[in-house]
Amino acid sequence: MAQRLYDTRSRSKRTLETLVDGEVGIYVCGITPYSPSHIGHARQAIAFDIIVRWLRKSGLKVNHITNFTDIDDKIISIANEENIDFLDVANRNIDDYFEVMDLLNVIPADAYPRVTETIPGIIDMIKNLIDKGHAYSSSDGVYFEIDTAPEKYGQLTGQTLEMVREGAGGRVSETGSGKKNHRDFALWKIAKPGEPYWPSPWGNGRPGWHIECSVMSLQHLGEKFDIHGGGSDLIFPHHEAEIFQSECCLKHDPVVQYWMHNGMINVDGEKMSKSLGNFWTIRDAISKIEPLELRYSLINAPYRQPVEFNDTILQDSSSHYHKLLSAYGEGLSKSGKSDWNDLDFLQTAELNFSNGMDDDFNTRVAIVEIQSVVKYLREKLDSGSDKEISSAVSWLSEFAGNVLGILPEDEEILANIERIEGERMRLQDQVIDLLSQRKIARQNKDWGRADLIRNQLNEIGVIVEDSPKGPVWKLK
RNA sequence: GCAUGGGUGGCAGAGUAGCUAUGCAGCGGACUGCAAAUCCGCGGACCUGGGUGCAAAUCCCGGCCUGUGCUCCA
Numbered sequence: 357m358a359q360r361l362y363d364t365r366s367r368s369k370r371t372l373e374t375l376v377d378g379e380v381g382i383y384v385c386g387i388t389p390y391s392p393s394h395i396g397h398a399r400q401a402i403a404f405d406i407i408v409r410w411l412r413k414s415g416l417k418v419n420h421i422t423n424f425t426d427i428d429d430k431i432i433s434i435a436n437e438e439n440i441d442f443l444d445v446a447n448r449n450i451d452d453y454f455e456v457m458d459l460l461n462v463i464p465a466d467a468y469p470r471v472t473e474t475i476p477g478i479i480d481m482i483k484n485l486i487d488k489g490h491a492y493s494s495s496d497g498v499y500f501e502i503d504t505a506p507e508k509y510g511q512l513t514g515q516t517l518e519m520v521r522e523g524a525g526g527r528v529s530e531t532g533s534g535k536k537n538h539r540d541f542a543l544w545k546i547a548k549p550g551e552p553y554w555p556s557p558w559g560n561g562r563p564g565w566h567i568e569c570s571v572m573s574l575q576h577l578g579e580k581f582d583i584h585g586g587g588s589d590l591i592f593p594h595h596e597a598e599i600f601q602s603e604c605c606l607k608h609d610p611v612v613q614y615w616m617h618n619g620m621i622n623v624d625g626e627k628m629s630k631s632l633g634n635f636w637t638i639r640d641a642i643s644k645i646e647p648l649e650l651r652y653s654l655i656n657a658p659y660r661q662p663v664e665f666n667d668t669i670l671q672d673s674s675s676h677y678h679k680l681l682s683a684y685g686e687g688l689s690k691s692g693k694s695d696w697n698d699l700d701f702l703q704t705a706e707l708n709f710s711n712g713m714d715d716d717f718n719t720r721v722a723i724v725e726i727q728s729v730v731k732y733l734r735e736k737l738d739s740g741s742d743k744e745i746s747s748a749v750s751w752l753s754e755f756a757g758n759v760l761g762i763l764p765e766d767e768e769i770l771a772n773i774e775r776i777e778g779e780r781m782r783l784q785d786q787v788i789d790l791l792s793q794r795k796i797a798r799q800n801k802d803w804g805r806a807d808l809i810r811n812q813l814n815e816i817g818v819i820v821e822d823s824p825k826g827p828v829w830k831l832k
Numbered sequence: 833g834c835a836u837g838g839g840u841g842g843c844a845g846a847g848u849a850g851c852u853a854u855g856c857a858g859c860g861g862a863c864u865g866c867a868a869a870u871c872c873g874c875g876g877a878c879c880u881g882g883g884u885g886c887a888a889a890u891c892c893c894g895g896c897c898u899g900u901g902c903u904c905c906a
Contacts, residue, residue, distance in 0.1 A: 367836085367837095384906095385906075386906085387906070388904090388905080388906095393906095394906085395906095396905085396906045397906055398906090399906070400906040401906085403906095428904085429904080430904075510835085513835060513836075513901070513902080514834095514835050514836060515834070515835050515836095515901095515902075565904085586906070587905075587906030588836095588837090588900075588901080588906085589900080589901075589904095589905050589906065590905075590906070591836090591900095591901070592835090592901055592902065593901095593902090593903090594905090617906095618906070619837090619900090619906095620899090620900075620905095620906075621906085622899080625898090625899080626899085627899080627900070627905095629905080630905090656844070656845075656855090657844080657845065657846095658845090658846085660837090661837090661838085661845085662837090662838090662899065662900080663844095664843095664844065664845095666844095668843060668844075668856080668857090669843085669844065669856095671856075671857095672843080672844065672855065672856045672857090673844095673855090673856095675855080675856065676855060676856080712846090718846080720845065720846055720854090721846065721847090721853095721854095723846095723854085723855085724846075724853070724854050724855085727854065727855065728854085734870085734871095735871090738870085738871090798865080801865070803865055803866070806865080806866090807865095807866075807867085810867085819868075819869090820867095820868085821867085821868050821869050821870090822863090822864065822865095822866095822867085822868080822869095823863080823869075823870085824862095824863055824864085828869080830869095
C-alpha cells in the first residue's frame with residue numbers, strides 16, 4: 357500500500373510521491389526557545405519523529421530538518437529582564453529541549469539550523485525579494501508586499517485577499533509602522549536601542565519572524581522539497597508567509613509539495629495556553645509520569661486531531677503502557693526474540709499496523725494492533741511455546757519499539773528485571789519465612805494474623821497475590 | 833463576521849455504506865477468607881431534520897452545538 361498523507365494545502369489525503377525517487381526531505385518548524393519546552397512541543401516532536409521513523413521503515417532515505425528560531429521579541433525581553441545575553445536564554449532552553457526530547461525517545465533530526473547562524477542567507481533572500489519587486493525598505497524595516505503576489509494568498513487557510521481586505525476595514529492606518537499595507541509582513545526589523553542586531557544593507561537589525569524558515573529549508577533541502585511540517589497554529593501567518601517568500605524568490609510553484617500540520621493539545625476541551633493557566637511543561641509532566649508514558653498518551657489520537665490531556669487520559673495510557681511493558685519484559689527474559697513471519701496472527705497484525713500507518717500515519721490504529729499483540733503475548737506466556745512468545749516479543753520490539761518508540765531499550769528492561777531479581781534474592785529468606793507463617797495462619801482461618809503478615813510484607817516492599825497455585829509475591 | 837476542522841457508548845477514540853473497533857471505567861463470573869493480579873462474559877453510541885440507496889454513524893442538503901485560526905504560539 358502506498359503512503360498517503362493529509363496535505364493542508366489541498367485539504368485532502370494524497371499519495372506521497374517524492375521529488376527524488378527513494379528520498380524524502382522534510383522540514384519541521386521547531387521551537388522559539390524563550391521558555392522550557394511544553395507538552396505541545398513534545399506532541400509535535402513525537403508526531404514527526406514517528407512520521408520520519410515510518411518513512412524510513414518504508415524504505416525512504418529521509419532528510420529531516422528542524423530549526424530553532426533563536427532570536428525573537430520574547431527572547432529579547434526575557435534576556436533584558438534577567439540582564440543576560442539573549443543567546444544565553446536561547447541556549448538554556450535549547451539544552452532543555454534536547455534533554456527532554458532524549459527522554460521522550462525522539463530521534464534527533466539530521467540538522468538543527470538556527471536563525472542566528474543563518475543571517476547571511478537571510479540577507480541574501482531579502483535582497484533577492486527586493487530586486488524582484490516583492491519587498492520594500494521603509495523607516496523601520498523591510499517588508500514583504502503582499503499585493504505583488506495576491507494569487508498566493510490563502511493557499512493554506514482558504515481565505516482570499518479580498519476577504520481579508522473587506523474584514524480589515526480601516527485598520528491599515530492603525531499599523532503605525534512603515535508598512536504600505538497592514539497585511540505586509542516584516543522581513544527585517546531595524547533594531548531599537550538596546551536590542552541585539554546584525555548589520556545589513558537596510559541598517560542594523562534582525563530578521564522578521566518568517567524569513568528564516570524559507571532560507572533554512574532552502575539551504576538544507578533545496579529550492580523544492582517534499583514535506584513541510586509544523587503545528588496547526590503556524591498555518592497562519594507563518595506558513596502562508598513562507599509560501600510568499602519562497603515562491604516569489606525561487607519562482608517555483610509550489611516549493612513545498614506537502615504541508616503537514618499536527619493538532620494542538622487540549623486541556624479540559626480547551627487549547628493549552630499560558631493565558632488560561634492550563635499549561636504543562638514537559639518536565640511538569642514527567643515529574644508525574646514516566647517519559648514513555650507521556651509519549652504513549654500523546655500518540656493515542658492521530659497526529660492531526662486535537663488531543664486531550666488530563667488525569668483520566670494519563671491513567672488510561674499509563675495502564676496500558678505498563679501492561680505492554682510487563683508482558684514484553686516477561687517474554688523477553690523468558691524466550692528472547694525470533695522471526696515472526698511464519699505466524700499468521702502476527703503477520704495479520706503487521707498488515708493492519710502498516711495499513712494504519714500508511715493511511716496518514718494513524719497511530720491510533722497502530723496502537724490497537726499493539727494492544728492485540730500484547731494480549732496474544734500474555735496468552736502465550738501462560739500456555740504457549742517459546743517460539744510463539746519470542747515471535748511476539750520480536751514483533752513488539754519492531755512496531756512498539758522501533759516504530760512507535762514506546763519501549764525502553766532491551767538492555768534497560770533486562771537490567772531492570774535483573775535488579776528486581778537481585779532484590780528478590782535479598783528478601784527471599786525473609787519473605788518465605790513470613791509467607792509460611794501466613795500460610796499457617798490462613799490454615800487456621802486466623803485472617804487477622806494473615807492480613808497482619810501481609811501488611812508486614814507490604815512494608816518491606818513486597819506485594820502478595822494469592823493465585824490458585826498458591827501465593828505469588830513481587831516487589832512494588 | 834470570514835476561514836477551517838469536529839459532533840460516535842460514563843471517558844478517550846478508530847471506523848466513510850452492509851461484517852464485534854479498541855482501551856479505560858462499570859456490571860456479572862472464574863479464582864478467593866478478604867484484597868490484588870489474571871482470565872472469561874455482559875451492557876451500552878453513532879447531534880438533529882430531511883434526501884439518495886436494497887442498505888447510512890458512513891454519501892447529499894438544511895439546522896443546532898463546538899474546537900481552532902483571522903495578533904505571538906507546536
